[in-house]
Amino acid sequence: MSAPTQAAATPAGPADPRALRTALGQFATGVTVVTTVAADRGLVGLTANSFSALSLDPPLVLWSLRETSPSMPAFRGEDRFVVNVLAEAQVEVSRRFATPVPDKFDGIAHALNEHGLPLLHGAAAWFECRTVARHGAGDHVLFIAAVERFTAAEQAPLVFHGGRYFALGSRL
Numbered sequence: 114m115s116a117p118t119q120a121a122a123t124p125a126g127p128a129d130p131r132a133l134r135t136a137l138g139q140f141a142t143g144v145t146v147v148t149t150v151a152a153d154r155g156l157v158g159l160t161a162n163s164f165s166a167l168s169l170d171p172p173l174v175l176w177s178l179r180e181t182s183p184s185m186p187a188f189r190g191e192d193r194f195v196v197n198v199l200a201e202a203q204v205e206v207s208r209r210f211a212t213p214v215p216d217k218f219d220g221i222a223h224a225l226n227e228h229g230l231p232l233l234h235g236a237a238a239w240f241e242c243r244t245v246a247r248h249g250a251g252d253h254v255l256f257i258a259a260v261e262r263f264t265a266a267e268q269a270p271l272v273f274h275g276g277r278y279f280a281l282g283s284r285l
């Protein structure tokens with residue numbers, strides 16, 4: 114389809130969040146589980162596809178968390194977190210960490226790094242990060258973090274598009 118005319122374009126606004134969500138869903142992403150630890154709650158993690166590379170030198174990444182998310186106090190209280198980039202075999206892991214259940218880590222194989230933060234087994238990559246800035250932005254908080262350590266595994270990544278999960282298609 115060619116570009117919409119000005120008349121056909123939908124003005125963005127709170128009136129039609131579903132249309133905006135649908136249009137945003139055209140942006141295919143990977144899927145991550147961002148994990149940390151909280152003194153009062155133990156291990157914390159949630160599925161996030163707002164993760165993005167930000168800078169190579171210095172190495173910085175970003176992601177955003179809904180202001181009212183139950184996980185928010187943990188990420189405000191602890192500077193360090195791990196971004197686990199999910200592999201295509203980890204759809205159920207993504208579903209589990211996108212649901213507000215009390216112990217998301219039950220039956221989820223993981224290791225702890227030297228800061229006690231969980232690295233999920235079977236991921237495609239791990240980024241061990243330290244928050245350097247938090248910015249409130251609309252109904253989310255944007256986290257900008259320095260990458261302290263990272264590992265890539267030979268696993269194909271999980272893909273999210275239009276509210277559904279996919280494996281990578283053919284290489285163009």
Ligand SMILES: Cc1cc2nc3c(=O)[nH]c(=O)nc-3n(C[C@H](O)[C@H](O)[C@H](O)COP(=O)(O)O)c2cc1C
Nearest residue numbers: 159160161162163177178179182183184211212213
């Ligand atoms: C594919 C996918 C991507 C998501 N990305 C984000 C995200 O980037 N930020 C966010 O706050 N919630 C995101 N969510 C929703 C959270 O995973 C969900 O609200 C979760 O319950 C939050 O954990 P909590 O309830 O323990 O705080 C996403 C959900 C899915 C399925």
